[in-house]
Amino acid sequence: xxxxxxxxxxxxxxxKRSFIWPTVVLTPLLGALLSFINLFxxxxxxxxxxxxxxLSSWHLFLVQHHFxxxxxxxxxxxxxxxxxxxxxxxxxxxxxxxxxxxxxxKVYLAKWSVVxxxxxxxxxxxxxxxxxxxxxxxxxxxxxVSLFATYSIYxxxxxxxxxxxxxxxxxNSNNANVALxxxxxxxxxxLFLAQSEQLARFIPYAHMIYTLPDYRVNNAIALxxxxxxxxxxxxxxxxxxxxxxxx
Amino acid sequence: MEPLVIETRELTKKFxxxxxxxxxxxxxxxxxxxxxLGPNGAGKSTTIRMLLGLIKPTTGTIHLFNQDLSxxxxxxxxxxxxxxxxxxxxxHLTAYENLEITRKILQLxxxxxxxxxxxxKLTQWKRQKVKEFSLGMKQRLGIAxxxxxxxxxxxxxxxxxxxxxxxxxEIRELIMSLPEIMNATVLISSxxxxxxxxxxxxxxxxxxxxxxxxxxxxxxxxxxRDEVVVKASPLGQAAAFLxxxxxxxxxxxxxxxxxxxxxxMEILNRELVLSGYGVSHLSENLGNLEDIFLQLxxxxx
Numbered sequence: 193x194x195x196x197x198x199x200x201x202x203x204x205x206x207x208k209r210s211f212i213w214p215t216v217v218l219t220p221l222l223g224a225l226l227s228f229i230n231l232f233x234x235x236x237x238x239x240x241x242x243x244x245x246x247l248s249s250w251h252l253f254l255v256q257h258h259f260x261x262x263x264x265x266x267x268x269x270x271x272x273x274x275x276x277x278x279x280x281x282x283x284x285x286x287x288x289x290x291x292x293x294x295x296x297x298k299v300y301l302a303k304w305s306v307v308x309x310x311x312x313x314x315x316x317x318x319x320x321x322x323x324x325x326x327x328x329x330x331x332x333x334x335x336x337v338s339l340f341a342t343y344s345i346y347x348x349x350x351x352x353x354x355x356x357x358x359x360x361x362x363x364n365s366n367n368a369n370v371a372l373x374x375x376x377x378x379x380x381x382x383l384f385l386a387q388s389e390q391l392a393r394f395i396p397y398a399h400m401i402y403t404l405p406d407y408r409v410n411n412a413i414a415l416x417x418x419x420x421x422x423x424x425x426x427x428x429x430x431x432x433x434x435x436x437x438x439x
Numbered sequence: 440m441e442p443l444v445i446e447t448r449e450l451t452k453k454f455x456x457x458x459x460x461x462x463x464x465x466x467x468x469x470x471x472x473x474x475x476l477g478p479n480g481a482g483k484s485t486t487i488r489m490l491l492g493l494i495k496p497t498t499g500t501i502h503l504f505n506q507d508l509s510x511x512x513x514x515x516x517x518x519x520x521x522x523x524x525x526x527x528x529x530x531h532l533t534a535y536e537n538l539e540i541t542r543k544i545l546q547l548x549x550x551x552x553x554x555x556x557x558x559x560k561l562t563q564w565k566r567q568k569v570k571e572f573s574l575g576m577k578q579r580l581g582i583a584x585x586x587x588x589x590x591x592x593x594x595x596x597x598x599x600x601x602x603x604x605x606x607x608x609e610i611r612e613l614i615m616s617l618p619e620i621m622n623a624t625v626l627i628s629s630x631x632x633x634x635x636x637x638x639x640x641x642x643x644x645x646x647x648x649x650x651x652x653x654x655x656x657x658x659x660x661x662x663x664r665d666e667v668v669v670k671a672s673p674l675g676q677a678a679a680f681l682x683x684x685x686x687x688x689x690x691x692x693x694x695x696x697x698x699x700x701x702x703x704m705e706i707l708n709r710e711l712v713l714s715g716y717g718v719s720h721l722s723e724n725l726g727n728l729e730d731i732f733l734q735l736x737x738x739x740x
Contacts, residue, residue, distance in 0.1 A: 198543055198544060198546070199544070201543060202540050202543050202544060205532075205536065205539065205540055206529055206532070206540065208531075208536065209531050209532070210531065279529065283527045283528055283529050283530065284525070284527045285527035285528070285529070287491075287493055287523040287524075287527065288521075288523070288526070288527045288584070290492075290493060291491040291493060291516065291519070291521045291523065292516060292544050292545070293512075293513045293514070293515075293516040293517040293544075293545070294513075294544060295513065437493070437494040437495065438488065438493035438494065439493075439494070
């Protein structure tokens with residue numbers, strides 16, 4: 193376990209001065225800001241729509257926000273997962289990193305964990321920003337803490353499948369940009385493919401779309417399939433990385 | 440005989456139908472500066488990658504410090520420092536931060552970074568980002584990385600690649616000082632004969648994946664074609680005289696060449712002088728490493 197923590201610290205050290213940090217900080221802010229502008233301009237209109245009548249202001253805010261966030265967030269996570277591995281390809285440093293006395297499994301786990309930790313930070317920051325934005329907008333109801341907590345947990349669970357797949361692709365291909373391209377195509381196409389619940393179950397890029405805590409959304413797809421695929425991809429990634437030949 | 444730090448047995452690596460390394464039996468004694476010599480594509484880097492556990496052998500075994508690499512990889516690698524081809528760095532980090540990564544992984548005290556930087560003379564640039572370094576400085580940083588933690592074995596794959604002559608000399612002197620400073624065994628690979636000749640005390644010559652020679656530098660030099668060179672006048676008559684005496688003589692560029700290892704130069708000189716020939720030059724021409732290398736690799740090609 194100590195070796196894992198050391199490798200995790202090392203992974204964060206490698207990210208020093210990297211564009212990842214501004215990305216992690218600014219993306220949730222941007223997502224919340226766009227949603228804030230949306231509600232600031234259209235609150236009364238949205239409030240009066242029939243299918244929004246039963247929703248609280250906070251819930252309405254989250255529904256509107258989810259249209260942007262379910263696309264923006266997976267894209268950024270794809271970039272982070274690729275970048276964490278691209279560092280090694282760019283510096284051609286897999287050979288140095290793996291010639292040190294380290295377990296390959298833990299090296300892979302440390303990189304996977306960095307992506308998960310940064311994704312979790314973005315999710316939490318985004319929720320905090322949304323609460324602040326809602327307060328500024330002056331919603332009449334008190335903050336629905338359980339709604340935001342549920343939304344955050346669902347996202348953390350759902351995003352594991354995308355992280356698992358992107359780490360698997362990034363670490364086990366010979367060019368991290370290939371994984372990035374696949375990720376972009378995957379996220380973009382998931383918007384269409386997620387229209388079918390049957391298909392969405394098996395598309396990790398679509399799991400995020402099903403994280404909105406709403407009676408009209410089948411959250412089971414995000415939770416069960418997100419977690420299952422997350423674990424399967426993590427296992428497959430570790431196995432592949434242990435066998436990878438480093439040239 | 441010194442104990443072996445590296446010992447491979449019938450080590451073979453195949454990539455589909457291509458065999459990069461064939462039944463290699465490498466033996467590197469403790470304390471040696473072992474030159475692993477071979478032309479580009481001979482199988483040096485593939486062998487080194489197998490020694491470091493980066494790629495798996497198709498067949499054969501690798502023992503480092505008398506331990507099987509496939510079983511004791513982590514324990515073995517904790518004693519091995521390496522550079523594989525061009526050293527790798529995170530260019531957005533400083534020299535110090537790059538070494539900090541290695542230090543954290545190896546759980547070394549912070550002063551190990553200063554020690555390594557001092558050996559490679561990079562202390563004054565430790566806070567500079569690596570992307571601002573020259574190739575020579577990057578190479579030295581790579582060596583510093585390999586030195587950290589008192590490694591018992593250093594494996595340096597083409598460490599002078601791409602350097603200018605001054606950089607080559609600098610790195611060569613640094614490498615030659617390592618066995619004394621670090622008390623380490625050093626395996627250095629190169630395709631440059633003169634480099635190995637200047638640095639190594641033990642040599643392994645690999646060509647087309649096969650180990651053609653292995654032994655001390657002195658043993659390698661005995662493989663050369665020795666000859667005695669004589670400048671005598673009149674040249675033609677002196678050549679005829681020596682042929683009559685049973686010597687094998689060829690004339691090239693105004694000199695007589697007598698191949699053979701057991702020619703007594705004192706007797707040869709006396710015979711020529713007492714027979715009235717003027718002798719202005721008499722020397723033993725030992726085969727140089729280049730000739731020996733070409734002879735060995737030519738036998739395989």
